[in-house]
Amino acid sequence: MNRTTLSLIAAVTALAAVTGFAAASQPGGEDDTAAKAAAHLPVERSSLLCPTPSQSDLAETAYTSYTPVTKDAQDSGKAELLPTETGASDSGAKGKAKTPKSVVTPKEPGKPAAGEASGADEPALVGTADGKLAPGWTVQQTTTVEAGTGRGLLGVNCSAPDTDFYFPGASTADDRNDYIHLTNPDNEAAVVDVQLYGPDGAVKSEVGEGIQIGPHSSVPVLLSTLTEKAYTNLTLHVSARSGRVAAVVSAADDKLGGDWLPASADPAGSLVLPGIPKDATNARLVVFAPGQDDADLKVQLATSSGKIVPAGHDSLHVKSGMTAAVDLGQVTRGDAGSLILTPTEDAVPVVAALRVTRGKGADQETAFIPATRDIGGRATVADNRAKGSTLALTAPGATGKVKVTASQGTGGGTATTKEYTVKGGTTLSVTPPVPAGLKGTYALTVEPVSGGEVYGSRMLEEKQDGVPAFTVQTLPDDRGTVSVPQAGEDLSVLQK
Incomplete structure (x- = not known):
């Protein structure tokens, strides 16, 4: 041979x-x-990273972990969320370093677990789950800040590490304090480039090049330090030269509160941004075209009765490499809806996000809705409450039917399931099912039953001295299985 x-x-x-x-x-x-x-x-291992919760001494943070029950998953497994900083040496323990303690320690699929933290000194968290706790593992970080810059309800799904992210909707305006939080879960340092794009294209800056994030550590970068000019609407592009990171933007406004801005779904010719609240007083759409071609988009709002064109905003032209923004005003007018962007002719990949405002005058609060993937095989969101949770489901094409399961609570309760039919071209906004005898908070899973693609989001809301504090988390596929x-x-x- x-x-x-x-x-x-x-x-x-x-x-x-x-x-x-x-x-x-x-x-x-x-x-x-x-x-x-x-x-x-079923996947056998999952990684999630949670950013530093807040810079406010008034911050109160809740962590909720949940893994849905998955067929054919392993019989054993564990999950933990550990701080990126393990603490100083303990002289009382013969010089040995303190063993970090998991903020949340889930035990079984189908039962959410909760943890909490207070103040401004809480670190970012690196989480891993394996075996039976890995498929669809979801962690919600929810922070309440009663006063000061960025006050309100701040929520974010802890995210998996990756190498490329787009954040339309960031800002370096004088009244904003936006940070990009970069967290490295691995044993080797990661090197990341951060590039800003404004209405005239790339913003020149050498400060954002080659940012190094050490092993198992997190670095917040203030966006206003990357440019001398103030920009109201920006798109932030994060790309890893080496290694991988989790990335998310904390956006804090002096007057309008704040929230987390997650990355947009990957660039695509058509996008869905689900779940604009019915009482939104303004919705600002920010779109970026990362390729070599300009994008011409048709703008539609999927309401409870069908698709309509927002008054005066039927189309949007986005120049290549530039950020376009438009204020849609009170676009929902008492009827919760979802924004659908489609190409007018040739499809050109874009990314997009909405900044949504509720309230009036000094009692305004903001949240972000990035373009998202559909629920796919199953979507999961944790930290739902008996009151203050709203589920928005959108079928941009054909009618779709989904099954929504409310898990047992962190402190007890009986899981329950309900099915919903979402008519094609509409948004269905409902109060989700609540477990019988609920104690604590619970998780929701959404699974397709039949029909066309369905997109979703969950809104949490609470009153804070008259401020309609709220946060919105989208519901993409939880990637609990692998092909x-x-x-x-x-x-x-x-x-x-």
């Missing part, structure tokens, strides 16, 4: 061993079949 033949045999043997799905067959024989469809199996291709030996590669 020559060297090439031996190498091919070795490669085939290695592939069979790695996949674990190999099935021997004779070339050209009756056993030859097309490759089997990929199997969807594993079936593989088989093909000895025909050895024949000439």
Whole structure:
């Protein structure tokens, strides 16, 4: 046998061993079949990172962890959220470093677990879950700040690490204090570039290049330090040169409160931004076209009765490499809706986010709704309350039917399920089901039953001295399963 033949045999043997799905067959024989469809199996490990909750001494933060029950998941597993700072040496323990304690310690799928923190000195968290607690693992970080810059209700889903993010809706205006929080979960340092794009294109800055984030650490970067000019509407692009990070923007306004701005869904020709509250007093749309072509978009609002065109804003032109923004005013007018962006002609990938305002005068509060993926196989959101939770579901195309499951509570209660039909081109806004005998907070999972794609978001709200404090979390697929291709030996590669 020559060297090439031996190498091919070795490669085939290695592939069979790695996949674990190999099935021997004779070339050209009756056993030859097309490759089997990929199997969807539960993930065996998940990583989530939570940013530093707040810079306010008045901050009160709740963490809620939840893993939905997943068929064929492993029988055992664990999950923990550990601080990025492990603390100083404990002289009373013979010089040994303190062992970090998990902020939340979930035990079983189907039962949420809660933790809490106070003040401005709380660190970012690095979380891992494996085995039965990994598929669809979700952690919500909810912070209440009663006064000061950025006061209000701030909520964010702790996110998985990645290498590329877009944040339309950021700002360096004088009344804003926006930080990009970069958290590295790995054992090696990550190197990240942060680039701002304004209405005239890229904002020149060398300060945002080559930012280093050490292993298991988090770095907040004040966006106003990256440019000398104040920009009301910006798009922030975060890209990792090496390693990977979790990234999210904290946006704090002197008068309008604040919230977390998560990354937009990946650039696409059509986007859905679900769940604008019915009492929104203003909605600002920010769109960025990262490619080489300009984008021309049709702007529609999916209401409870169908799609309409926001008055005076039927279309939007977005120049290549530039950020476009438009104030839609009281676009929902008492009827909760979702914004749908589609190309007028040729599809050009864009990213987008909404800054939504509720309240009037000194009692205003803001939250962000980025473009998101559809619920896919299943979407999960934690930290729902008996009062103050609203679920928004949107079917931009064909009518879709979904199943919504309310888990048991962190302190007890009985899970319950309800199905909803979302008519094509509409938004359905409902108070989600509440577990019987609820104690504490609970989680929601949304799963497709039939029909077209459905997008969703969950709004939390509470009153703070007359301020309608609120936060919105979108409901993309929780990626609880992974596609594993079936593989088989093909000895025909050895024949000439």
